[in-house]
Amino acid sequence: MNFKVPIFDIKNLNFSASGINILSNVSLQIFNSQYIAIIGPNGGGKTTLVRLLLGLEKPSSGEIKIYGKKFSEFKQWHKIGYVPQRAAHVDRNFPATVLDIVNMGRTAQRKPFSKMSSKDKSLVEDAMKQMDIVHLKDKMVGTLSGGQRQRVMIARALASEPEVLILDEPNTGVDQSSQNRFYTLLRKLNKDKNITIVFITHDIGVIADDIARLFTVNEKVITCNNPKQALSCDEMSELYGIEAHLIHNHKHGH
Amino acid sequence: MTEMLSYDFMQRAFIAGIIIAVLASISGTFVVLKRYSMISETLAHSALVGVAVGLVAGYNPLWMAVVGALVSAWLIEYLRSNFTIYSDAVLAILLSGSLAIAVIIVSLGGTFNNSLFSYLFGSILSVSNEDVMSILIFGMVALGILLALSKEFYFIAYDEEVAKVSGIKVKLLNFVLVSVVAIIIALSIRVVGSLLIGALMVIPTVSALQYKFGFLKTSLLALVFAIFSVICGISLSYYFSLPSGATIVLSILFIFIVSLLINKKS
Numbered sequence: 001m002n003f004k005v006p007i008f009d010i011k012n013l014n015f016s017a018s019g020i021n022i023l024s025n026v027s028l029q030i031f032n033s034q035y036i037a038i039i040g041p042n043g044g045g046k047t048t049l050v051r052l053l054l055g056l057e058k059p060s061s062g063e064i065k066i067y068g069k070k071f072s073e074f075k076q077w078h079k080i081g082y083v084p085q086r087a088a089h090v091d092r093n094f095p096a097t098v099l100d101i102v103n104m105g106r107t108a109q110r111k112p113f114s115k116m117s118s119k120d121k122s123l124v125e126d127a128m129k130q131m132d133i134v135h136l137k138d139k140m141v142g143t144l145s146g147g148q149r150q151r152v153m154i155a156r157a158l159a160s161e162p163e164v165l166i167l168d169e170p171n172t173g174v175d176q177s178s179q180n181r182f183y184t185l186l187r188k189l190n191k192d193k194n195i196t197i198v199f200i201t202h203d204i205g206v207i208a209d210d211i212a213r214l215f216t217v218n219e220k221v222i223t224c225n226n227p228k229q230a231l232s233c234d235e236m237s238e239l240y241g242i243e244a245h246l247i248h249n250h251k252h253g254h
Numbered sequence: 255m256t257e258m259l260s261y262d263f264m265q266r267a268f269i270a271g272i273i274i275a276v277l278a279s280i281s282g283t284f285v286v287l288k289r290y291s292m293i294s295e296t297l298a299h300s301a302l303v304g305v306a307v308g309l310v311a312g313y314n315p316l317w318m319a320v321v322g323a324l325v326s327a328w329l330i331e332y333l334r335s336n337f338t339i340y341s342d343a344v345l346a347i348l349l350s351g352s353l354a355i356a357v358i359i360v361s362l363g364g365t366f367n368n369s370l371f372s373y374l375f376g377s378i379l380s381v382s383n384e385d386v387m388s389i390l391i392f393g394m395v396a397l398g399i400l401l402a403l404s405k406e407f408y409f410i411a412y413d414e415e416v417a418k419v420s421g422i423k424v425k426l427l428n429f430v431l432v433s434v435v436a437i438i439i440a441l442s443i444r445v446v447g448s449l450l451i452g453a454l455m456v457i458p459t460v461s462a463l464q465y466k467f468g469f470l471k472t473s474l475l476a477l478v479f480a481i482f483s484v485i486c487g488i489s490l491s492y493y494f495s496l497p498s499g500a501t502i503v504l505s506i507l508f509i510f511i512v513s514l515l516i517n518k519k520s
Contacts, residue, residue, distance in 0.1 A: 078420065082416055082419040082420075084416060095463060097469075099468070100470075109421075110405065112402035112403060140467075142466075
């Protein structure tokens with residue numbers, strides 16, 4: 001694969017809902033094996049941006065390409081692993097074991113009537129091992145803790161052999177030690193498996209050392225290619241007044 | 255028991271009833287998990303429009319019921335995706351609208367009599383050989399589709415957006431599921447009746463969910479509950495000369511109550 005083709009390529013994108021501009025004139029590119037964080041205030045458009053990247057919303061104007069293709073032409077959805085914001089708050093009564101959920105990661109690649117092939121099974125097994133949830137596989141998802149459930153959701157995404165993992169504030173409602181463990185896992189996936197990570201968060205400080213690029217979203221999107229410098233980036237503090245917040249978290253996270 | 259099974263009409267009722275139990279409980283699992291339970295009520299009333307047309311115009315009422323339910327299912331999906339109307343409001347509007355149309359057609363045709371009554375509450379006596387054949391043919395097609403796509407339907411029921419991002423054609427499959435449910439409901443109204451079929455679709459799954467098993471065990475348990483209540487209900491209907499739909503629904507309600515009590519949070 002030509003690594004110079006960006007995974008996501010957004011040009012002059014605008015998105016408005018009910019006459020209110022959510023995103024204005026956004027252009028950005030996301031390349032293979034980068035570790036990217038998306039930050040910004042609540043209501044600033046972070047989740048909308050991700051939903052646009054995934055084709056769950058249509059832009060009001062502008063263009064989005066995914067692996068160089070339009071959404072209507074793109075077929076290799078297994079390359080995209082998505083862990084939505086509400087992953088930690090699913091329906092507790094849904095009849096699903098951990099294995100049922102991780103198996104869903106193979107659903108789109110299986111033919112009608114087909115059983116799980118040995119390849120499907122080993123991918124599911126590997127994903128559970130990486131997320132350290134093999135011992136939970138027969139447990140009902142509704143009985144797990146927030147941190148465990150989060151790892152199940154990521155395992156489901158990993159089972160489809162993604163090249164990109166998109167996580168929308170996955171740490172909502174997860175305790176601190178699970179969060180730290182989770183950052184270590186993401187770092188490993190990025191470094192060892194070359195998986196591109198796109199991570200939406202409020203709390204940039206703790207992963208500041210890992211991330212390669214930072215997008216700050218507040219209707220407009222500012223790209224910082226050197227996030228460690230970005231912690232004191234004038235442009236950002238001027239536009240969003242978040243400089244102090246970043247430095248504060250950075251100090252406490254280490 | 256042997257005496258009951260020596261009658262042709264009872265054999266037909268059991269065959270039709272068990273096929274319907276299988277179809278209703280399997281499709282019901284997805285319908286309940288998608289929080290779509292009310293659609294079965296609406297489609298059952300729309301199927302009555304087909305029955306009314308069939309009775310008045312002299313077409314096979316069961317086939318016409320399938321047409322009525324399918325048209326309604328597609329109309330529901332169309333209204334939900336193209337207009338800003340709440341989903342449950344769409345279901346309520348089509349439910350009463352369909353019933354009104356059915357009653358008017360039957361009144362105009364002057365055939366508001368026992369035959370319509372049997373479609374409202376189910377009647378084992380009225381299941382003909384032709385009905386059993388229709389139920390068998392349509393039923394096998396519906397079952398084939400449900401089994402072929404069960405893993406996709408399950409994923410969509412769990413999380414529609416994540417399923418979409420993983421490459422599953424959610425819109426198309428929702429349309430397929432609603433169509434299959436429409437066919438199953440139309441087939442069921444002979445035995446269970448259009449006012450009561452919703453219960454056979456929803457209650458077995460809701461009862462099975464009380465036991466907190468994974469997907470496969472939950473759907474198998476719902477299947478067992480549905481088959482048991484149909485056998486039980488048809489037998490009661492025979493021995494006490496009661497409408498079969500009502501006895502089937504009371505049997506499944508009994509299972510539901512027992513399931514609730516067994517799994518009561520202590």
